[in-house]
Amino acid sequence: MSDLFIDACFGRPTARTPIWLMRQAGRYMAEYRAIRAKVDFWTVCQTPELACEVTLQPIDAFGLDAAIIFSDLLVSLPPLGLDVEFVPGKGPVIHNPITSASDVYALRPVEAEDALGYVGDAVKTTVAALPDDVPLIGFAGAPFTLASYALEGGSSKQFMKTKAFLHTEPAAAEALFDKLTQVTIDLLNLQIDRGARAVQIFDSWAGCLDPDDYARWGTKYTKRIVDGVRRPGVPVIVFAKGTGTYLDRVAATGADVIGVDWTLPLNEARAKIQPGQALQGNLDPGRLLSPWAQLEVAADRVMDAAGDGTGHVFNLGHGIYQHTPVDHVRRLVEHVQSVSHTRRITG
Amino acid sequence: MSDLFIDACFGRPTARTPIWLMRQAGRYMAEYRAIRAKVDFWTVCQTPELACEVTLQPIDAFGLDAAIIFSDLLVSLPPLGLDVEFVPGKGPVIHNPITSASDVYALRPVEAEDALGYVGDAVKTTVAALPDDVPLIGFAGAPFTLASYALEGGSSKQFMKTKAFLHTEPAAAEALFDKLTQVTIDLLNLQIDRGARAVQIFDSWAGCLDPDDYARWGTKYTKRIVDGVRRPGVPVIVFAKGTGTYLDRVAATGADVIGVDWTLPLNEARAKIQPGQALQGNLDPGRLLSPWAQLEVAADRVMDAAGDGTGHVFNLGHGIYQHTPVDHVRRLVEHVQSVSHTRRITG
Numbered sequence: 001m002s003d004l005f006i007d008a009c010f011g012r013p014t015a016r017t018p019i020w021l022m023r024q025a026g027r028y029m030a031e032y033r034a035i036r037a038k039v040d041f042w043t044v045c046q047t048p049e050l051a052c053e054v055t056l057q058p059i060d061a062f063g064l065d066a067a068i069i070f071s072d073l074l075v076s077l078p079p080l081g082l083d084v085e086f087v088p089g090k091g092p093v094i095h096n097p098i099t100s101a102s103d104v105y106a107l108r109p110v111e112a113e114d115a116l117g118y119v120g121d122a123v124k125t126t127v128a129a130l131p132d133d134v135p136l137i138g139f140a141g142a143p144f145t146l147a148s149y150a151l152e153g154g155s156s157k158q159f160m161k162t163k164a165f166l167h168t169e170p171a172a173a174e175a176l177f178d179k180l181t182q183v184t185i186d187l188l189n190l191q192i193d194r195g196a197r198a199v200q201i202f203d204s205w206a207g208c209l210d211p212d213d214y215a216r217w218g219t220k221y222t223k224r225i226v227d228g229v230r231r232p233g234v235p236v237i238v239f240a241k242g243t244g245t246y247l248d249r250v251a252a253t254g255a256d257v258i259g260v261d262w263t264l265p266l267n268e269a270r271a272k273i274q275p276g277q278a279l280q281g282n283l284d285p286g287r288l289l290s291p292w293a294q295l296e297v298a299a300d301r302v303m304d305a306a307g308d309g310t311g312h313v314f315n316l317g318h319g320i321y322q323h324t325p326v327d328h329v330r331r332l333v334e335h336v337q338s339v340s341h342t343r344r345i346t347g
Numbered sequence: 348m349s350d351l352f353i354d355a356c357f358g359r360p361t362a363r364t365p366i367w368l369m370r371q372a373g374r375y376m377a378e379y380r381a382i383r384a385k386v387d388f389w390t391v392c393q394t395p396e397l398a399c400e401v402t403l404q405p406i407d408a409f410g411l412d413a414a415i416i417f418s419d420l421l422v423s424l425p426p427l428g429l430d431v432e433f434v435p436g437k438g439p440v441i442h443n444p445i446t447s448a449s450d451v452y453a454l455r456p457v458e459a460e461d462a463l464g465y466v467g468d469a470v471k472t473t474v475a476a477l478p479d480d481v482p483l484i485g486f487a488g489a490p491f492t493l494a495s496y497a498l499e500g501g502s503s504k505q506f507m508k509t510k511a512f513l514h515t516e517p518a519a520a521e522a523l524f525d526k527l528t529q530v531t532i533d534l535l536n537l538q539i540d541r542g543a544r545a546v547q548i549f550d551s552w553a554g555c556l557d558p559d560d561y562a563r564w565g566t567k568y569t570k571r572i573v574d575g576v577r578r579p580g581v582p583v584i585v586f587a588k589g590t591g592t593y594l595d596r597v598a599a600t601g602a603d604v605i606g607v608d609w610t611l612p613l614n615e616a617r618a619k620i621q622p623g624q625a626l627q628g629n630l631d632p633g634r635l636l637s638p639w640a641q642l643e644v645a646a647d648r649v650m651d652a653a654g655d656g657t658g659h660v661f662n663l664g665h666g667i668y669q670h671t672p673v674d675h676v677r678r679l680v681e682h683v684q685s686v687s688h689t690r691r692i693t694g
Binding site for chain 2: 294
């Protein structure tokens with residue numbers, strides 16, 4: 001079993017740079033659209049055979065170095081009692097958002113093995129189907145991002161309700177974050193138990209916080225999750241989008257790998273993280289819409305900024321766009337795999 | 348005539364820190380809502396007497412140290428031939444977005460004096476009505492932000508169409524940015540001619556770009572605008588939200604004042620800008636939703652990070668939220684004005 005991706009996550013020397021792409025199973029692939037033409041998003045998440053099939057599509061097509069289980073950040077909300085609906089063209093809607101402290105205290109306790117067993121089953125099915133040299137990444141949402149959905153009732157631009165709640169109901173907010181932290185720990189442990197060889201914590205909206213609020217609502221709870229899922233040989237990745245100006249506070253979670261969006265070059269990111277931590281990123285997904293010649297230059301620039309390539313997992317700085325040409329994905333993967341190998345040999 | 352705000356913009360010593368707030372004339376004020384109950388947004392922008400009245404509301408209420416003309420970033424689009432509608436609850440919609448190179452070449456030439464004369468008239472009317480010691484700021488949108496609206500057909504989260512156009516139609520994109528740059532220069536000069544004593548260039552969505560793309564599509568054109576509007580004694584402010592990780596490239600526009608959002612502490616921002624440049628910012632507008640005691644701490648932290656306060660204009664890191672308590676605005680203004688004065692005296 002090759003440990004290329006795992007080795008890179010732990011900063012060990014590798015023969016080349018591993019590459020996977022956030023949201024690599026998705027709408028830009030005809031194979032994915034063919035399934036979604038028959039079945040809705042939530043059903044794919046909840047049906048292990050379908051989640052497995054979709055997870056494998058980009059592995060089969062592009063030879064990526066890691067798979068990530070097909071699921072959603074918001075799977076942990078319904079067991080808590082939040083009524084999540086995925087509205088086509090609009091995204092998730094929570095029909096009973098949290099609007100008061102009493103709503104927080106009314107959230108139900110979650111037994112992850114029962115309520116989220118389908119995620120574990122999807123992981124188990126997928127691990128069995130994957131080639132031995134392609135590890136599966138499990139994932140979950142970070143408490144801040146989950147809380148923002150629960151408080152806003154969906155996605156948001158300004159996070160006004162979220163900030164108002166954190167600032168005016170700090171005790172209830174802490175109770176909410178405690179609950180979300182525990183569910184996230186349980187969900188990630190469940191995935192590791194079922195065969196996930198790495199886990200990623202997504203804090204998609206953390207970048208709306210100032211550095212002090214991130215320390216309080218991001219670092220603190222995410223560190224607790226990192227500590228709560230740590231197992232020998234299983235790297236933990238934290239990706240908090242939009243936090244480049246205070247990446248040191250993301251690094252303070254103690255994760256093995258720090259994800260970086262495209263606004264901060266990796267050499268500058270390296271200076272903000274801790275010794276021994278690896279970096280994951282950070283090509284702008286918009287670059288995949290360029291003609292190949294420019295895309296190649298941009299990919300090379302990411303690798304250049306990663307120094308000798310040790311402790312670097314190539315990825316995008318956010319999820320792949322749905323209008324991405326499939327051929328660009330194929331060429332990007334080939335390019336990163338071959339160029340990073342050549343660079344290792346020629347120094 | 349007091350030059351407190353102007354002096355701070357040029358980094359000259361001042362008796363205290365001036366304060367104004369982005370979107371200070373707006374929905375959080377009952378006086379504003381009373382007008383908007385009778386007249387739509389676009390009509391207020393286009394009617395000098397109404398724009399003047401609304402611009403003065405927060406000055407009268409809170410004693411802010413600068414006014415900003417009530418207008419919109421998108422005023423320059425209709426004269427180019429783009430059909431902009433402000434849809435309540437949704438924001439601006441462009442009914443004929445740019446989808447091809449030929450759409451760019453079909454844009455109409457703009458005579459700002461004619462097509463945007465109403466902005467100049469609003470400035471002139473407002474300057475006459477303002478107290479002498481409150482300078483009026485004129486403003487316009489930066490080319491990237493204007494282009495993103497024109498290409499997306501409205502606001503966006505991913506800016507996929509914008510990036511696709513920049514990457515696949517670079518010659519047409521440059522022609523578009525040339526046109527938008529010229530309109531912006533003309534619009535800002537018109538406002539200065541009519542009495543605006545400072546101008547701000549808003550690049551609200553620049554933060555979706557990677558550092559290299561910002562250099563190409565942000566710095567380059569914004570610098571041309573800064574150079575094209577420069578007059579003795581009239582400071583130019585550039586605010587490019589979300590660019591904290593590459594603020595040096597914003598500073599490279601040569602603006603007198605660099606606006607900063609709340610993700611980058613001002614002491615760190617200071618290290619990224621050029622000698623002699625001033626800073627504007629950077630309280631999270633979400634902090635205004637806190638109880639006063641926490642808001643006060645957060646405001647003090649901004650002032651602490653601004654060092655001795657020279658070359659600092661206090662502001663939010665983005666526009667004020669519509670649910671902001673009016674009393675918090677009043678107290679924030681009083682607090683910054685009095686504390687910064689006391690600090691200057693006591694060192």
